[in-house]
Amino acid sequence: MTKVTMTVNGKARSAEVPDNTLLVDYIRENLRLTGTHVGCDTSQCGACVVHVNGQAVKACTMLAASAEGAEVTTIEGVAASKDDLHPMQVAFKENHGLQCGFCTPGMIMTATDMVSRYKEAGKTLDEHAIREELEGNICRCTGYHNIVKAIADGASKMA
């Protein structure tokens, strides 16, 4: 067993977990934050993307113990407050960028990270770039058309 301590969505959390506990299992099972999903077991689908110290990470590829002391943000904590929505969340709704909703949290976490990275690097996030950046996130419902639109719209909303 290992004691892990981290800040999740702004709150200090700690628990004793088996050494091999994945971050995603810690988030889902221990913290009961079930917005972070598990869609595969080979780190391809991106349904489990969260932010660790401000960077998008597939929570299925990281041990909870590796996030010791980290700042973790999940879909439940992405908005400024309980009553607000993050502009990217709004953009997904307004552009019908989701259907079954299962890949959506991972998509939104990837999208906000993508927008921040491009902004920091002073690069343009055009449609082509969005599509390439989504390589690690699989959606089976939308055909990506409206996800790409939503991310472009979310990016302008975040500006």
Added chain:
Amino acid sequence: MTDQGIGARVLRKEDKRFITGKGKYTDDIVQPNQAYAAFVRSPHAHANVKSIDTSAAEAMDGVEAVLNGHQLTGDGIGNIICGWGITSKDGSPMNMGAWSALATDKVRYVGDAVAVVIADSKAQAQAAAEAVMVDYEILPATSNVLASMKEGAPQIHENAPGNLIFDWEIGNKDETDAALASAHHTTTMEITNNRLSPNPMEPRSAVATFDESEDHYTLYTTSQNPHVARLVLSAFYNVAPEHKLRVIAPDVGGGFGAKIYIYPEEIVCLWASMKTNRSVKWTSTRSEAFLTDAHGRDHVSTATMGFDADNNIVGFKINTKANLGAYMSLFSSSVPTYLYATLLSGQYNIANVYCDVQTYYTNTVPVDAYRGAGRPEAAYLIERMMETAARELGVDPGELRRQNFVREFPHQTPVIMAYDSGDFAGNLDQAKAAADVAGFSARKEEAARRGKLRGLGYSNYIEACGIAPSAAVGSLGAGVGLWESAEVRVNPVGTIEILTGSHSHGQGHETTFAQLVSERFDLPTDNIQIVHGDTDKVQFGMGTYGSRSGAVGMSAISKALDKVEAKVKKIAAHVLEASEDDIVIEGGEVKVKGTDKAMGWHEVGLSAYTAHNLPEGMEPGLKEGAFYDPTNFTFPAGCYICEVEVDPQTGVTEIVQFTASDDFGTIINPMIVEGQVHGGIAQGIGQAMLEHAVYDDDGQLLSGSYMDYCMPRADDVPNYTVSHHSTTCPGNPLGMKGCGEAGAIGSPPAVINAITDAIGNNNLSMPATPSRVWAALQQVSAAQAAE
């Protein structure tokens, strides 16, 4: 009128919980005293189970029980059934092999479960499952129909000699043979429809709870049709009688057919919950999903189409061999028969069509309905044939189709279906204009200057949805009726709950169904709640598949709304002292036409429940139900045009333009319908260019993860140009046809027709991977060099 009625692009009510991570999927549910199931699965495609040693597993920490198939059958749990009986040409019934939820003496595919471990934690269950030692006697295996058909092939089920499940036919054989014999030109092709893995993003999951004090079971499960699940679990698998079993399908993360069926795991979780007196949870890993979720397609066909001297189709003859896997899944038999061959007349006026279908067992996971289910196979066959015939005849492929279109409705095809409406030429014209087909040759030349091969392909698909009059499907072998139910509850404060037997797993029913009510009673959709997916709340329903929830599910709601509307008008007429005929419902009020007499909508609700002043003899309350049984199938149709560019150096193909013109009848929410089309097209492009479920000759699944099974990613697909050219469906009160599957049905032939056009070689099968396209290009170069 409200701006949230029929035809409005209303944003989805359900989105808020999904974008905030508050969706409630089955794996999110935790029950008190919950244990976890892990299945021991066969690594062999075909083997006798000689013994199972569970002693080491049972001794492990946290293990509650290790259970096997003999215990399961010993407790009277019934075999898994196929719900659609097919009769062979010779009048014999299909050969359904026994399928126990846990294999007893024999395993028949890699992933077949032989035992289950129930333990305190997921990790303990998995560790103990590894410690279960199964002694297998390995048998030779087959993984495709051609191998299963062979003389001396391994016998998979004793009651299916030669592995043949049934040999079925439809259409007029002698007339078709005669027509083809006298044809001026015939086109013959061998066409394979590649096997696919459905891959909804949410893996299957089940949480079963047995309540000993009430002798009652509750099952949370990832189902497209919880009521059908309860019926089958009760009537055939003997888990519990229906009134002692509640099935809840909460938020479900995509289905695409794969979540219609009742799988071994749900049955075992329920049974294990009773055995251990604990809640039992199982969630599939993606690896297990590849092994155990029913696959789709997997047809091998030979087809001949005949034309007269004026290029009119005179006959179409098809032989299809379909792989149904190791066992017959719930609707597997209907897919390569009534959902497939009945659409083989396509959009065309063909006097003579004949198809015979042989289905076989193989040592692979069962094959059943996957988005489109039979209709993509039919559309691919016909539309590849039409494009090929046009090339052979030297005529424009769009015009060859136009010339042969069905133009008058109703139109009776030789293969059961009676098309009720459509404007196929209208869809073709709209798609051609949107795709700028006139400008194609200039684009082709421009691409050639960049060293790219540009090609264009059509697909004019038709499908059948809203399946169908219950008596009709019953006569064809279906074990269930395919109607739908609805209940409209107007609460005393005027808010409305709609209970529906349809199930939403991404389709947005909470929004579109509310729009239907909004349209009728001019109320905001916020005042309307859609209730679905719980057998304790909704009495019965048939669930969602086959693009049926609009045409059938909403028609049922519409019928129930008729009854509510009539009662509302009666109450208002009584209170307002007017004639029922003069009562109108608008702007949140129930009014007397042409006067200022009105009562609020909520006041009508309150009146109904206080019952202080109701018409003589009227029962209190405001709640009405309806069952709707469709009078015919519905026939969505359309024209898809795909344009590709191929890099001749690498075979890499890019879809540069994809244009759709669909006829879905009445559209409730264009935003949602477009989304359905986008997703369907992406799945079709996946089938055409990327996806292939591959077993090796020994029955080992080689495409068992996202590393090897190529799901479409965002950079594999284009933006889609989607439009509608609709004719009203005369068969249901709303005029709807259905839109859920069209994209997946119509797109594969358009893609392959475009690629084969670009490379000048028709010999190309799906998935058209770069290596296959490159190889096809080399054939062209070799042929040119030889000349």
Added chain:
Amino acid sequence: MDMSGEYRIAAPIQTVWDAIQDPEILRGAIPGCEELEKTSDTEMSAKVSLKIGPVKAKFAGEVTLKDMDAPNSLKIEGEGKGGIAGFAKGGADVQLAEDGNETILTYQAEAQVGGKIAQLGSRLIQSTAAKLADKFFANLRDELEDS
């Protein structure tokens, strides 16, 4: 999948022949071998730990020597169960030829896997198996030449 290779071993043919049947030497030569015990003249039981692609598994299995034509040729067959990881089966036809004081060993091997290893590692099996076979014979040579 089929693999083959050739080794020149600086030891007399009889030494090589004996070595192939010596559990001590085999234990050192079989990649990942943790235990190997002789159960009869031609049969051994073994525990081998292997990693193929993303799947790491411990196989429990049997090694059988067949078609023995001393000191010229034999067939080595192995079959292992890796629990939830699946199974692996393989065999090698081995020929020994005398070349002065040295021996030329040639082999043709084949391998078959199933279950999770096939599902997740199918792309890697060919190269992994070829590498393992090669490593086995290289180890055998090294053990003989070092001793």
